[in-house]
Amino acid sequence: MSIAKKIKTWQENKFLSEQQAEQILAFERARGNRTFWGTAFIFAGLLIGLGICLIVASNWDALGAPVKLTGDFLLLGGFSYAVYWSICQKRSGLKELFIVIAFLLSGASIGLIAQVFQLDGGWQSFAVFWSLLGLVYVWASRVLFIGMSWWILLLSGVLKGKWLESLFEYLGKHLDATALALIAGLWLLSYAGGKANEKLSVYTRLAAAFEKVMMWCTYATVAFVGIRWGMIRWENTFFLQCFAYLIVFAFLGARMYLAVQTQNRISFKRNAILAEVYVFGIFASRFGNLLASGFGFIIGGLLVLGLIYVLRRTTRYIKSMEAFQ
Amino acid sequence: MKKRLLLAVFFLPLICLIGWTIFLTVSRNQGTEVKVAVRGYDPRDLLSGHYIAYQIDWAKTDCDQFPDSICPKEKFCHQARWGRQCRFYIPEQYAKELDDLFRKRNSTDTVFEIIYSYRPGHKPLAKEMLINGRAWKAAIK
Numbered sequence: 444m445s446i447a448k449k450i451k452t453w454q455e456n457k458f459l460s461e462q463q464a465e466q467i468l469a470f471e472r473a474r475g476n477r478t479f480w481g482t483a484f485i486f487a488g489l490l491i492g493l494g495i496c497l498i499v500a501s502n503w504d505a506l507g508a509p510v511k512l513t514g515d516f517l518l519l520g521g522f523s524y525a526v527y528w529s530i531c532q533k534r535s536g537l538k539e540l541f542i543v544i545a546f547l548l549s550g551a552s553i554g555l556i557a558q559v560f561q562l563d564g565g566w567q568s569f570a571v572f573w574s575l576l577g578l579v580y581v582w583a584s585r586v587l588f589i590g591m592s593w594w595i596l597l598l599s600g601v602l603k604g605k606w607l608e609s610l611f612e613y614l615g616k617h618l619d620a621t622a623l624a625l626i627a628g629l630w631l632l633s634y635a636g637g638k639a640n641e642k643l644s645v646y647t648r649l650a651a652a653f654e655k656v657m658m659w660c661t662y663a664t665v666a667f668v669g670i671r672w673g674m675i676r677w678e679n680t681f682f683l684q685c686f687a688y689l690i691v692f693a694f695l696g697a698r699m700y701l702a703v704q705t706q707n708r709i710s711f712k713r714n715a716i717l718a719e720v721y722v723f724g725i726f727a728s729r730f731g732n733l734l735a736s737g738f739g740f741i742i743g744g745l746l747v748l749g750l751i752y753v754l755r756r757t758t759r760y761i762k763s764m765e766a767f768q
Numbered sequence: 769m770k771k772r773l774l775l776a777v778f779f780l781p782l783i784c785l786i787g788w789t790i791f792l793t794v795s796r797n798q799g800t801e802v803k804v805a806v807r808g809y810d811p812r813d814l815l816s817g818h819y820i821a822y823q824i825d826w827a828k829t830d831c832d833q834f835p836d837s838i839c840p841k842e843k844f845c846h847q848a849r850w851g852r853q854c855r856f857y858i859p860e861q862y863a864k865e866l867d868d869l870f871r872k873r874n875s876t877d878t879v880f881e882i883i884y885s886y887r888p889g890h891k892p893l894a895k896e897m898l899i900n901g902r903a904w905k906a907a908i909k
Contacts, residue, residue: 502857502858502860504862516785523779524775531774549781549785552785556792561856561857561893561894562792562893563854576781
């Protein structure tokens with residue numbers, strides 16, 4: 444239910460006066476406008492920053508190296524000052540615009556220097572150096588997307604491609620305690636990010652961004668395990684398939700439970716939808732043994748009904764569910 | 769004081785980059801020029817911008833240019849999947865022409881060489897690419 448409808452309901456039940464209702468609506472509209480303009484600024488910043496990166500990458504021959512370097516440093520200096528100015532003037536939208544451009548420009552500057560001096564070195568050294576330089580701007584951003592991009596850049600530089608390749612190869616061939624440990628480890632990292640954010644959110648949103656990135660990695664790993672072992676049928680024993688189902692549903696069930704505890708309706712619905720999509724995915728993959736699969740689905744449904752019956756008998760959980768109403 | 773500190777923090781990346789540029793300029797100018805023969809590196813990996821990926825052909829390189837007449841093979845290029853790989857960045861407008869010329873070098877007997885600035889104990893820096901003994905820009909015009 445939207446905030447406007449909620450306010451109308453509260454007014455009808457005499458919990459709010461007309462004046463209070465108008466004040467709340469005006470406040471929420473102002474916040475919404477800031478969100479709109481902030482998003483527009485970030486989008487513009489992305490386009491401009493990426494455009495600069497592309498121009499640098501083209502290695503434009505019309506200008507000599509000294510001119511290109513001087514122009515680049517002047518630009519970076521200008522945008523660095525612009526970030527400082529927008530913080531001092533409390534212009535949050537412009538601040539995010541300048542942060543995005545300065546961050547991308549710092550990467551473009553590294554690329555330009557590498558071109559001018561013909562430097563070797565692969566993506567990893569470039570990504571780590573860019574992350575270190577870019578941290579100076581990114582820490583000041585209040586936008587999760589920018590923080591998440593920074594973390595992904597840093598992790599792509601620090602984690603060697605060979606390790607990730609070996610990890611996926613391992614998960615593709617083994618479903619065992621290591622896979623569970625990986626999922627648990629990623630979830631713990633996300634939890635640690637959330638805890639750090641409670642202390643640091645006033646200063647920076649990097650901890651919240653880390654929490655989000657780690658949670659995405661957890662979901663990606665669970666999805667990989669669920670599809671590779673639960674839906675792709677060749678080489679998989681019945682036990683391994685059931686184990687994969689257990690991992691996916693236990694994970695999504697735990698996420699739904701946590702969403703109830705924190706009264707996060709969006710998270711609850713999202714995880715519920717993912718569970719439903721996975722059920723359909725399993726159904727679509729069941730073309731070898733229809734009879735056994737049919738019985739399996741019915742038993743699964745009866746188990747869910749049993750769980751609902753147990754929950755309805757437990758007052759504490761019902762009170763938690765009522766938070767969504 | 770707090771504002772000055774904030775300003776200094778935001779200018780830190782610029783200062784680092786300027787310092788790095790000065791360091792590289794000094795390194796390149798202080799080194800001795802050495803000429804090395806190059807051959808192709810397969811497969812190509814065009815990550816960002818345009819560049820020619822190559823390996824150094826030590827068999828065709830005069831090692832007398834280096835101290836004690838020993839070619840410092842480990843100092844050049846970086847280790848990649850199929851051996852040590854170097855890059856020479858080229859402007860976009862010449863990329864296709866140079867790419868074709870480089871790929872057909874064996875059939876057209878075109879000799880590619882790179883001039884490096886070399887200093888013992890430091891990473892060599894590529895300065896110029898030669899095609900049949902001429903600077904590449906002059907050679908393709």
